[in-house]
Amino acid sequence: xxxxxxxxxxxKVGAVTLFLxxxxxxxxxxxxxxRLIIAQVYNTGARSLIIMMLAGLFVGMVLGLxxxxxxxxxxxxxxxxxxxxLSLLKELAPVITALLFAGRAGTxxxxxxxxxxxxxxxxxxxxxxxxxxxxxxxxxxxGGVIAMPLxxxxxxxxxxxxxxxxxxxxxxxxxxxxxxQTQGAVGLREVTEGLTxxxxxxxxxxxxxxxxxxxxxxxxxxxxLATTRTVVASSVLVLLLDYVLTAAFLK
Amino acid sequence: xxSPATGTTAAPAGAADVVFDVRDVDxxxxxxxxxxxLSLGARRGRITAIMxxxxxxxxxxLRLLTAQIRADRxxxxxxxxxxxxxxxxxxxxxxxxxxxxxQNGALLTDLDVFExxxxxxREHTDLPEPLIRKLVLTKLQAVGLRGAASLMPAELSGGMAxxxxxxxxxxxxxxxxIYDEPFVGLDPISLGVIQRLIKQMNQALGITSIVVSHDVxxxxxxxxxxxxxxxxxxxxxGTPQELKxxxxxxxxxxxxxxxxxxxxxxxxxxxxxxxxxxxxxx
Numbered sequence: 001x002x003x004x005x006x007x008x009x010x011x012k013v014g015a016v017t018l019f020l021x022x023x024x025x026x027x028x029x030x031x032x033x034x035r036l037i038i039a040q041v042y043n044t045g046a047r048s049l050i051i052m053m054l055a056g057l058f059v060g061m062v063l064g065l066x067x068x069x070x071x072x073x074x075x076x077x078x079x080x081x082x083x084x085x086l087s088l089l090k091e092l093a094p095v096i097t098a099l100l101f102a103g104r105a106g107t108x109x110x111x112x113x114x115x116x117x118x119x120x121x122x123x124x125x126x127x128x129x130x131x132x133x134x135x136x137x138x139x140x141x142x143g144g145v146i147a148m149p150l151x152x153x154x155x156x157x158x159x160x161x162x163x164x165x166x167x168x169x170x171x172x173x174x175x176x177x178x179x180x181q182t183q184g185a186v187g188l189r190e191v192t193e194g195l196t197x198x199x200x201x202x203x204x205x206x207x208x209x210x211x212x213x214x215x216x217x218x219x220x221x222x223x224x225l226a227t228t229r230t231v232v233a234s235s236v237l238v239l240l241l242d243y244v245l246t247a248a249f250l251k
Numbered sequence: 252x253x254s255p256a257t258g259t260t261a262a263p264a265g266a267a268d269v270v271f272d273v274r275d276v277d278x279x280x281x282x283x284x285x286x287x288x289l290s291l292g293a294r295r296g297r298i299t300a301i302m303x304x305x306x307x308x309x310x311x312x313l314r315l316l317t318a319q320i321r322a323d324r325x326x327x328x329x330x331x332x333x334x335x336x337x338x339x340x341x342x343x344x345x346x347x348x349x350x351x352x353x354q355n356g357a358l359l360t361d362l363d364v365f366e367x368x369x370x371x372x373r374e375h376t377d378l379p380e381p382l383i384r385k386l387v388l389t390k391l392q393a394v395g396l397r398g399a400a401s402l403m404p405a406e407l408s409g410g411m412a413x414x415x416x417x418x419x420x421x422x423x424x425x426x427x428x429i430y431d432e433p434f435v436g437l438d439p440i441s442l443g444v445i446q447r448l449i450k451q452m453n454q455a456l457g458i459t460s461i462v463v464s465h466d467v468x469x470x471x472x473x474x475x476x477x478x479x480x481x482x483x484x485x486x487x488x489g490t491p492q493e494l495k496x497x498x499x500x501x502x503x504x505x506x507x508x509x510x511x512x513x514x515x516x517x518x519x520x521x522x523x524x525x526x527x528x529x530x531x532x533x
Contacts, residue, residue: 119355121358121359121360123353124353124359126346127349128346129344129346129347129371129374129375130370131343
């Protein structure tokens with residue numbers, strides 16, 4: 001990496017951090033406008049439900065199939081419930097939800113805000129003495145932050161059902177054993193870990209999506225590039241943060 | 252919101268009569284100077300036209316006036332206050348006294364026409380819903396689009412979008428209206444309508460108007476004062492008649508729209524014949 005790239009990278013991190021501070025400062029007044037935030041929770045959360053639930057179901061089913069085949073070799077297919085529950089709640093649900101969120105909701109946020117910038121809508125707000133950070137950016141950021149943990153929880157539940165569908169209904173693991181194993185393995189700590197990851201990923205993905213849209217170049221190509229950057233940066237950051245959080249929770 | 256200053260020109264002295272005052276301003280982008288020693292003023296209750304060829308920084312000037320950018324040198328005064336000394340809150344307070352019409356309307360695409368016009372009212376006041384309704388319908392009636400209240404911005408033609416944007420710009424009863432290229436890309440009918448509206452807003456409501464455009468004929472028929480920008484400063488100023496009668500070459504070229512004159516038609520390029528004959532495509 002050349003020196004110029006390094007300086008550029010550091011500068012970008014600084015710019016995003018400053019943007020986050022401005023955003024958080026605007027989140028307090030934005031909380032006084034719950035309707036705007038609810039609209040965004042609907043936009044980013046509710047509209048992502050179908051894809052999240054489908055993904056959760058299939059991930060859970062694969063988990064059931066792979067887990068059963070693997071565990072059967074050691075004659076311990078009875079622990080399928082706890083294996084599926086732990087991997088889903090602690091890792092797969094938050095990470096896959098976040099990656100899908102970046103692709104589904106993050107890109108929509110970036111291109112929407114980028115186009116508002118390109119068509120002077122944000123400037124028009126400023127001239128009307130309305131801060132677009134407060135009216136546009138903060139509600140969308142908060143909407144994403146609220147929606148992500150909820151999506152993670154739904155993903156986890158559906159995934160568990162998918163694992164049960166294959167493991168119990170198809171492969172013949174005892175139903176009672178499956179659920180009691182699940183119950184025994186999952187405590188408050190595991191749920192907290194999954195939801196904390198969801199919250200952190202929600203902050204990261206929403207921040208990047210809103211930042212890229214807000215700072216997008218005011219052309220069609222500029223908005224396209226910004227959308228791409230949203231997916232790439234969100235995905236990498238989610239995987240990196242996942243490692244950091246996992247390490248922190250193991251302590 | 253009330254509009255205390257409309258119509259009543261009980262200002263004490265000459266300086267207070269100038270709503271926007273640009274004094275000897277320099278502004279450069281990336282080392283390229285846009286303005287060098289620019290001075291002009293917009294007087295209360297009048298229509299001030301700012302003309303100039305493309306690329307003379309007309310839009311940049313509007314950004315200076317509305318404090319979106321700051322001058323490198325010199326002063327920009329709005330309502331007698333130096334914009335450089337205002338904090339964000341004061342700038343927002345200043346902008347509430349100003350309405351601006353954007354070239355493409357800049358309507359909020361997720362709100363319908365009614366909500367677009369109601370937007371500034373909802374953001375800045377706590378008026379009861381029936382009052383907001385009446386206010387918005389009045390303004391829409393003024394631009395002839397009361398019937399279009401439930402349409403979305405995507406369903407409007409260019410001329411209609413600009414009229415809705417005009418209704419939105421006047422809904423808070425501003426003292427000043429700024430128009431950015433209001434005539435661009437309009438059919439003759441819409442153009443005439445916009446022209447008449449600008450004149451009406453000025454005469455009926457007493458709104459000080461600043462119109463930035465390069466459409467000489469349309470502008471000259473409504474303007475009281477005109478400034479012609481060229482090379483980063485005011486090349487000529489006066490009434491439209493004075494500018495039309497001007498003998499200065501740059502002014503003549505612009506007012507008559509001829510390709511030959513001090514402003515070159517062609518972008519600087521290497522010698523034509525030499526470039527055609529060069530073996531570059533080998």
